[in-house]
Every structure is written in C-alpha cells, then in structure tokens.
Amino acid sequence: AQTVTQSQPEMSVQEAETVTLSCTYDTSESDYYLFWYKQPPSRQMILVIRQEAYKQQNATENRFSVNFQKAAKSFSLKISDSQLGDAAMYFCAYRSETNFGNEKLTFGTGTRLTIIP
C-alpha cells in the first residue's frame, strides 16, 4: 500500500517570502499522480497543483511550483511571494494509475501554513 508522509505539521513564513513544504511517499508503482491540495479555514479542498510521474518537468501554477524527485520519492511544494490568502492546511496526495476503478487519493497528514504579515 502507498503511504504519504508530511513531516512538517506546521510552518510559517513572512509575507512576500518563499516557503517550501515537504512531502515524501512510498510506492512500488512507476505510474502515478501527485497532488497538493489547500484547505483554508472554510474547510473546502482546493487543488493547487498536479504532477504526473512520467513527466520529468516540474509542474508550476503561477506562484506555486513543485520539486519532483522520482527516485527519491519526494514531492515538495514551493510557494513564492507568499500572500495572506495562502494561509491554510496543505495536503500532499498520491493517486495510483494502475488501481483501475478506484481513483482513491492517499493523503498525508497535512502541514499548517501560517503567513506572518
């Protein structure tokens, strides 16, 4: 079974600075997807960024980018120019490409990000 580990329960960053959230995962599969979800105080789950394992190029979405190291099974999220609206719980998630019929996301335990004005 796959597992996802987020070793930083809490992080804080000064507004406008850059912060990196860590995520490692364990799998024996070669084809999979990785995600970062944001959960603000409203509790809504919002997709931040997606990475396909077969792609070597790191995904980027505006101020959000990832550092995907497939051999090391590492998937960190970098937030540049942090804004107050980035304050949230961030979850790393894994989805198998071979688990036909079940699009299950396996989540880490989350990192709570605080933005310091």
Next chain:
Amino acid sequence: EAQVTQNPRYLITVTGKKLTVTCSQNMNHEYMSWYRQDPGLGLRQIYYSMNVEVTDKGDVPEGYKVSRKEKRNFPLILESPSPNQTSLYFCASSLLASGEQETQYFGPGTRLLVL
C-alpha cells in the same frame, strides 16, 4: 456551475440514531467517493463508486453504508452512529480513468458530531 453539494453541512446527533449525509454532483461523473478527515490522520477513503449500482469499500468502511441508485447521488449512511464517527466528511467526484486531465472535485464537507 460545476459542483459537488453535501447536506447537511453540520450535524449533531446521538449514538445509535440513524443518519444520512447526501452528496450530489452535476458533472455527470462516473466516479464518486467518500472520505473522512481526522486531526493528524489526513483524509481517508470510506467507500467509492465506479458507476450506478457499483460500490466498493475504501480503507475505513466499518460503520458506514453507501448506495448509488442514480449517477448524480451518492449518500453516506450511518445506521448506528458512534462517537468515533465524529469527523469531517467529504464527498468527491470525477470522471473515471480520464488520464492526466482528471480532477477530483470535492464537496464543501459535513461536520458530524456524535454524542
């Protein structure tokens, strides 16, 4: 607007009183799933459904039932709720096996307290 809706959003109940949390999506998605979120544990899958009348257990199915009689609806049923089912519940839906463009849409969550 494409969305997943859940009702109720908040629920306080007592042990043993049957309850149903509804989930509905308007995107014609085949796949639907329920998760529960608990502090320090992230989100864990309870049940999922590949299509109408096709459901299967996730990682934590004990104490829950589901049904999928219509494509758009996927209710979560707690026949005899217990305090350890106090949690935040999310419904999610997506197209099935649509490759890299697939996105799972999450509902707004239902916070359940079982006394």
